[in-house]
Structure formats: C-alpha cells, structure tokens
Amino acid sequence: xxxxxxxxxxxxxxxxxxxxxxxTDAAGGSAIHFSMSxxxxxPVRIVAVVGxxxxxxxxxxxxxHNVNTEELIKTAGNxxxxxxxxxxNFKSAETLSTCLNVFENFSPELxxxxxxxxxxxxxxxxxxxxxxxLKQMKKPEITACDTMNYWIKLKNDxxxxxxxxxxxxxxxxxxxxxLTGIFNVITAARKMLTCGPSVIIVKRGDxxxxxxxxxxxxxxxxxxxxxxxxxxxxxxxFGGAFMGCLTREGNWKDISxxxxxxxxxxxxxxxxVEDFSVRRTSRVTAEEVEARxxxxxGNLKV
Amino acid sequence: xxxxxxxxxxxxxxxxxxxxxxxTDAAGGSAIHFSMSxxxxxPVRIVAVVGxxxxxxxxxxxxxHNVNTEELIKTAGNxxxxxxxxxxNFKSAETLSTCLNVFENFSPELxxxxxxxxxxxxxxxxxxxxxxxLKQMKKPEITACDTMNYWIKLKNDxxxxxxxxxxxxxxxxxxxxxLTGIFNVITAARKMLTCGPSVIIVKRGDxxxxxxxxxxxxxxxxxxxxxxxxxxxxxxxFGGAFMGCLTREGNWKDISxxxxxxxxxxxxxxxxVEDFSVRRTSRVTAEEVEARxxxxxGNLKV
Numbered sequence: 001x002x003x004x005x006x007x008x009x010x011x012x013x014x015x016x017x018x019x020x021x022x023x024t025d026a027a028g029g030s031a032i033h034f035s036m037s038x039x040x041x042x043p044v045r046i047v048a049v050v051g052x053x054x055x056x057x058x059x060x061x062x063x064x065h066n067v068n069t070e071e072l073i074k075t076a077g078n079x080x081x082x083x084x085x086x087x088x089n090f091k092s093a094e095t096l097s098t099c100l101n102v103f104e105n106f107s108p109e110l111x112x113x114x115x116x117x118x119x120x121x122x123x124x125x126x127x128x129x130x131x132x133x134l135k136q137m138k139k140p141e142i143t144a145c146d147t148m149n150y151w152i153k154l155k156n157d158x159x160x161x162x163x164x165x166x167x168x169x170x171x172x173x174x175x176x177x178x179l180t181g182i183f184n185v186i187t188a189a190r191k192m193l194t195c196g197p198s199v200i201i202v203k204r205g206d207x208x209x210x211x212x213x214x215x216x217x218x219x220x221x222x223x224x225x226x227x228x229x230x231x232x233x234x235x236x237x238f239g240g241a242f243m244g245c246l247t248r249e250g251n252w253k254d255i256s257x258x259x260x261x262x263x264x265x266x267x268x269x270x271x272x273v274e275d276f277s278v279r280r281t282s283r284v285t286a287e288e289v290e291a292r293x294x295x296x297x298g299n300l301k302v
Numbered sequence: 303x304x305x306x307x308x309x310x311x312x313x314x315x316x317x318x319x320x321x322x323x324x325x326t327d328a329a330g331g332s333a334i335h336f337s338m339s340x341x342x343x344x345p346v347r348i349v350a351v352v353g354x355x356x357x358x359x360x361x362x363x364x365x366x367h368n369v370n371t372e373e374l375i376k377t378a379g380n381x382x383x384x385x386x387x388x389x390x391n392f393k394s395a396e397t398l399s400t401c402l403n404v405f406e407n408f409s410p411e412l413x414x415x416x417x418x419x420x421x422x423x424x425x426x427x428x429x430x431x432x433x434x435x436l437k438q439m440k441k442p443e444i445t446a447c448d449t450m451n452y453w454i455k456l457k458n459d460x461x462x463x464x465x466x467x468x469x470x471x472x473x474x475x476x477x478x479x480x481l482t483g484i485f486n487v488i489t490a491a492r493k494m495l496t497c498g499p500s501v502i503i504v505k506r507g508d509x510x511x512x513x514x515x516x517x518x519x520x521x522x523x524x525x526x527x528x529x530x531x532x533x534x535x536x537x538x539x540f541g542g543a544f545m546g547c548l549t550r551e552g553n554w555k556d557i558s559x560x561x562x563x564x565x566x567x568x569x570x571x572x573x574x575v576e577d578f579s580v581r582r583t584s585r586v587t588a589e590e591v592e593a594r595x596x597x598x599x600g601n602l603k604v
Contacts, residue, residue, distance in 0.1 A: 088485050183390050186528045207509035208523050218601045219523035221510055226488045256604075263604045299520045300602035302558075302565045 001118050001139065004043045004068075005247050007034045008108055008133045009123025009236070011048035011072060015083040016276060018090070020229045026277035027058040029080065030123035030146070033233030034240040036281045037268045038121070039066040040289065041244025045114055047071045047133070051079040051102045061282055071114055077102040090228050090273075091205060110136045119247045121239060122166070124148045127158040134165060142252055144168035144243060146235065152178050164196040170239050172203045185210065186217060199258065201242065203235050211262050216255055220262050223270035223296055230276040234269045237281060241268035267292045303441065304418050306345045306370075307549050309336045310410055310435050311425025311538070313350035313374060317385040318578060320392070322531045328579035329360040331382065332425035332448070335535030336542040338583045339570045340423070341368040342591065343546025347416055349373045349435070353381040353404045363584055373416055379404040392530050392575075393507060412438045421549045423541060424468070426450045429460040436467060444554055446470035446545060448537065454480050466498040472541050474505045487512065488519060501560065503544065505537050513564050518557055522564050525572035525598055532578040536571045539583060543570035569594045 014028030031048040038044045045068040052074060062069050080103035084093035107129065115138045122130040122145040130145055137143075143166045151159055152175060159179075163169060169192060173185045182188040189200045189212040202210040206228075208221040245261035246252035252261075267289060274280045316330030333350040340346045347370040354376060364371050382405035386395035409431065417440045424432040424447035432447055439445075445468045453461055454477060461481075465471060471494060475487045484490040491502045491514040504512040508530075510523040547563035548554035554563075569591060576582045 184528060184530075186526050204509070207506070208521070210526065216601075217526055219510070219526050221521035221523045224488050224512065224519055224521050226486060228486075259604045297604045299518075300604060302561045302599045302602060 001141070002113065002116050003247065004045055004117045005038050005119040005121060005243055006045050006047065006110075006114050006117035006137075006140075007031050007038065007121045007123060007240075008047040008130070009034065009121075009125055010080055010103055011046075011050045011054070012080040012082055012103075013054070014232060014277060015081070016230050016232055017085040018230050019086075019088050020227065021276070023230070023276040025081070027061065028082065028232060028277055030125075030233070030236045032058075032062070033236035033272065033278060033281075034121060034123055034243075035062060035067045036065055036278045037237040037240030037272070038244035038247075039240075040268070040286070041241065041264070042119070042247040043068065044244075045071060045117060047108045047110065047114060049073045049075055049102050049106050051075065051077045054079045061278070065282065071108070071111060075102050079103075084232070086231065090231050093232070108133055118142070119243055120144065121243050122146070122162075123236060123239075124151075127151050127155050127162045131158065131162045131165075134162065142167055142243065142246055144170065144239070146170040146239060147175065149175055149178055160195065163192075166197055168199040168201065169197040170201045170203060170235065170242075172205075172235070176202055186212075189217070198253070201262075203238060205231070205234075209238070209262065209266065211258055213255070213258070218259065218262075220266055221300075223266055223292065225270050225273055228273045231273045232276075233278070234272050237272040238265040238269040241265040263296055264293060267296055303420050303443070304415065305549065306347055306419045307340050307421040307423060307545055308347050308349060308412075308416050308419035308439075308442075309333050309340065309423045309425060309542075310349040310432070311336060311423075311427055312382055312405055313348075313352045313356070314382040314384055314405075315356070316534060316579060317383070318532050318534055319387040320530075320532050321388075321390050322529065323578070325532070325578040327383070329363065330384065330534060330579055332427075332535070332538045334360075334364070335538035335574065335580060335583075336423060336425055336545075337364060337369045338367055338580045339539040339542030339574070340546035340549075341542075342570070342588070343543065343566070344421070344549040345370065346546075347373060347419060349410045349412065349416060351375045351377055351404050351408050353377065353379045356381045363580070367584065373410070373413060377404050381405075386534070388533065392533050395534070410435055420444070421545055422446065423545050424448070424464075425538060425541075426453075429453050429457050429464045433460065433464045433467075436464065444469055444545065444548055446472065446541070448472040448541060449477065451477055451480055462497065465494075468499055470501040470503065471499040472503045472505060472537065474507075474537070478504055488514075491519070500555070503564075505540060507533070507536075511540070511564065511568065513560055515557070515560070520561065520564075522568055523602075525568055525594065527572050527575055530575045533575045534578075535580070536574050539574040540567040540571040543567040565598055566591075566595060569598055
C-alpha cells in the first residue's frame with residue numbers, strides 16, 4: 001500500500017466570465033483542481049483524459065506540484081471544454097456551453113501503482129465509472145466521492161450502490177436535499193449517513209461547511225473572502241485539501257484529524273476563489289497557507 | 303452609573319405560521335425578545351408601549367426573568383400586532399398584516415434610572431426616536447442599535463446621524479448591502495466602520511454571523527438547528543445575549559470578550575428558533591445554555 005492519493009475525474013479547459021474579468025481555455029476540471037490542492041499534503045496520482053490540444057504547460061504545472069501524471073492520458077481529439085458565467089452572487093454558474101469531447105468515452109483502467117494507492121477520491125463523474133474504479137482498487141484506506149444533481153436524478157440507483165461502499169461523501173446543500181428528499185440539511189446529512197458513508201461533508205459556499213459523523217455535527221465558517229474572482233473548482237479544492245490532510249495525518253477517523261482537515265480545506269478553497277482557474281492555488285506559498293490556517297484556527301478560539 | 307441594560311423597542315402580539323404550526327397573539331416584539339435573552343446575563347430595563355389588551359402573564363414572564371418593566375407603559379388602545387408566515391426556507395417572513403396601534407405614537411421619555419443605565423440597545427424603530435433616546439442617556443458605556451430596510455430607505459439621513467454616535471451596529475447581510483450600496487458583505491462591513499460604530503455585527507441567519515472591528519474580521523457558524531419552528535425574534539435574541547454578555551463581562555472592547563459574546567449570542571438565538579415566540583428562551587435552563595455554549599466552543603477548537 002502506497003501512501004498516495006488517487007483522484008479520478010475531469011481535466012478540462014475552462015472559459016469563465018465573472019464581474020472581475022474572464023479567462024479562456026484555462027486549466028480546469030475536478031481532478032486538476034483536486035490535485036493542485038491535495039498535493040500540498042501528500043503525493044497525488046491523477047487519472048483523467050485530455051485531448052491533443054491540452055497545453056504542455058498545464059502538465060508541467062502538475063509535475064511541479066508533486067502530481068504524478070502517468071495516468072493522465074492524452075488521446076486524439078479535443079479536451080473537455082466548459083464555458084460558464086457567474087453573476088455577482090457567485091452562488092451558481094450559468095453554463096454557456098459544454099463540449100465533452102474526449103471525456104465522453106472516459107473509462108479508466110488503473111495501473112498496478114494506481115490500484116495500490118492508499119486514498120481514493122472519485123470526483124464528480126458518472127457513478128457507474130466511479131464504482132468501476134472503486135472496484136479496481138486493492139485495499140484503499142480512505143475512499144471518498146463527490147457527485148452532482150445530474151447523477152442524482154439520472155443515475156440514482158448507481159449512485160446509491162456506490163455510496164454503500166465509500167467512507168466519505170462530499171455534497172452541497174441543494175444536492176443533499178435532492179438526494180434525500182429532506183429540506184433541512186442536517187436531517188438530510190443524518191439520512192445520508194445511513195446510506196453507507198461514515199462521514200458526510202456538506203459544502204455550503206460562503207455559508208461554510210458541515211462535518212457530520214455518527215457522533216458529531218460540526219459547522220465550519222467559510223474564510224471571509226472580500227473579492228471572489230472565480231469560484232470554479234472551489235469544491236474540488238476543498239476536497240483535495242481534506243483528503244490530503246487525512247492522508248498525511250493518518251488515523252483519519254479521529255475527530256481531531258477530521259476537524260483539522262476541514263480547516264485546511266476551508267483555507268485552500270478560499271485561496272482558489274481569489275483568482276481564475278488554478279492560478280492562486282498554484283502560486284500560493286506554504287507559508288501563506290500556514291499563516292491563513294493559523295489565523296482561521298485562532299479566530300475560532302473562544 | 304448602574305450596571306443595567308436599557309432596551310428601547312417594540313412589544314407586540316405576534317401571530318405566526320410556519321410549517322411546524324402556528325401561534326396567535328403570542329409575546330413578541332424586538333424589545334421583548336431582546337429582554338428575555340439579555341436578562342440571563344445582566345439586569346434589563348425595558349422601554350416600550352403596550353395596549354390594555356396586553357396579557358398580564360407576559361408582564362409576569364418578564365418580571366420572572368429579571369426584567370424591570372417600570373417603563374413598559376400600558377396605554378389605552380390595542381398592542382402592536384404582527385401577523386406573518388414563513389415557508390420551509392425560513393429566510394424571510396411574508397407579512398400578512400401589521401397593526402401599529404398604540405406603537406404608532408411611541409415617543410419614550412426616560413426616567414432618571416433609565417438615563418443612568420450603563421448599556422443601551424436601540425432595537426429596530428424609527429431612527430429619529432432612536433437618536434432622541436440616545437441623547438437622553440447620561441453617559442452609557444456601551445451603545446448599540448439595530449435597523450431595517452424600511453428605515454434605510456425612508457430615513458437614511460436620520461440613520462446615518464444616529465450611526466455616528468453608536469458603538470455597535472447589528473445588521474443583516476441584505477441591509478448591509480442596501481445601506482452601503484456594496485454587494486460584498488465584508489467590504490460593506492468595512493465601509494460601515496467608517497460611519498461611526500467601532501463594531502459591526504452582520505447577522506446571516508443559518509449562515510452564521512460576522513464580527514467586524516477595525517482589526518478583526520471573524521466569521522462564526524450558526525449552531526446547527528435541526529428543526530426550526532419559528533425564527534421570529536432570533537436577531538433580537540442574538541443582540542440580547544451579545545449585549546448581556548458584554549455588560550456582564552465589562553472590558554467590552556477586548557476581542558476575547560466580543561468573541562465570547564458572539565458565541566453566547568449564537569447559542570441563545572439557536573434556542574429562540576426552536577419554538578414559537580419566547581417559549582423556548584423563557585424555559586431554557588442556565589445549565590442547557592452553558593452546555594450548548596461549551597459544545598459550541600468545543601466544536602470550534604481545531
């Protein structure tokens with residue numbers, strides 16, 4: 001068993017418009033945002049697919065950040081592209097266009113090294129593919145998944161089957177309501193605990209996040225960001241730091257480790273939204289991360 | 303100077319409908335919700351007006367909770383009545399009817415004892431009346447006010463004049479945007495610091511609250527309430543515990559005192575929403591309050 005995090009998800013070229021500007025064909029996708037965050041805590045191996053148009057500099061960015069790209073396949077065709085726009089509220093994006101391109105036939109076959117990773121993060125993709133990847137793993141110590149409204153609606157049975165076998169579910173409040181049919185997010189989170197995962201993380205944007213286990217229900221405030229430039233990937237950045245911290249610390253079922261992971265996840269995702277794409281998370285220094293972490297933890301001390 | 307909190311605001315008979323039931327002519331109004339919460343920490347003197355229909359049992363409730371009602375005037379006519387309805391979201395109430403009744407001519411003349419109180423809370427009423435009351439005070443050590451969208455729009459100059467002379471402003475996120483014309487609540491809070499108050503408290507409902515001073519910007523999560531029955535008065539209950547704690551502790555500009563007050567305010571307002579009117583805040587025991595406070599503070603320890 002290698003102390004390494006395997007992430008399976010999308011690698012994309014994102015074009016995003018917000019009140020603070022725009023970007024075209026920037027590095028994006030769940031697996032890339034996750035990797036840039038998780039790799040600050042533990043080695044990461046990314047499983048994804050890109051087209052021949054995927055810029056070499058984005059691969060170098062991953063290499064320079066401790067991310068193993070042996071299973072980031074480059075194949076004939078164009079990379080998955082997403083074009084979206086946020087209003088000043090930044091609550092949810094309006095999708096202007098989505099081109100799946102080479103991502104349409106994504107069906108990962110894991111290498112032996114990948115199968116032996118100690119942590120697995122199944123980013124938001126078809127739950128049948130998430131399940132297939134989970135089953136390829138040898139004996140991961142920590143498994144987690146994300147999902148979205150589309151799969152909850154169209155592949156509910158597949159998602160439920162997956163949930164029975166993962167440790168941690170990352171979900172936002174709207175998805176939690178949709179998945180359970182329960183309006184109150186706390187009751188919804190408790191319900192989801194009966195579906196398989198022993199830890200539920202409810203992501204609530206600038207309203208913070210909830211850590212829910214069989215014994216604990218702990219709300220965390222968001223780090224107050226004065227100028228949100230682009231929230232794309234904030235959830236995956238959150239998940240990356242969370243999984244990275246658990247993997248680094250070990251003993252991940254300990255509530256104090258889970259709380260520490262929530263704090264780092266909050267901090268990394270706050271950096272992510274401060275600029276487009278992975279610009280801020282790729283440049284932020286370890287010292288800046290530690291300083292914001294200490295301030296966040298200090299603020300919470302009453 | 304008497305270590306006592308003076309609160310000036312409304313006393314009302316509230317009729318409220320929510321998904322969990324309804325209540326008719328229950329004890330309500332900003333000054334009453336504030337008093338029931340603040341009086342757990344320090345003596346409270348309430349300045350308000352009610353009609354001859356105001357039930358004696360509500361006055362007894364206040365007496366039994368350490369609230370001095372010498373300046374709660376009973377006058378000919380009916381008590382201020384509000385009838386509102388919340389949907390399952392509980393974000394804001396739909397007002398079905400408002401009858402100001404005797405509250406229409408509310409123009410408080412403070413007694414000598416009232417003028418000598420050490421803390422003043424100007425609940426959400428006409429800013430001209432708030433200012434008039436402020437000017438009647440001898441030399442209060444802590445002054446605070448609340449307001450609402452109606453006054454921000456219709457009495458903006460009066461409100462600005464008041465703000466130049468109060469220490470603490472309680473406001474919700476929508477009102478903060480409206481008052482400053484700034485969408486980001488953090489930037490809005492910083493702007494409000496330049497208008498007079500040295501402490502801004504932004505109330506965000508189930509998204510928690512923000513404590514903003516010249517040096518600090520600290521977000522607090524809401525206590526996770528699984529079954530919200532009636533959020534009416536939660537903001538005044540929050541303000542009550544906050545002012546009560548500052549008054550009890552003294553040295554209120556100390557950031558550790560302000561943080562403690564935020565935690566107690568969060569806890570008391572969480573009890574408030576668990577039942578209609580002041581039912582829960584009047585019955586909750588000191589032990590229950592302390593237990594939830596300790597749990598809240600413990601949860602925040604990373």
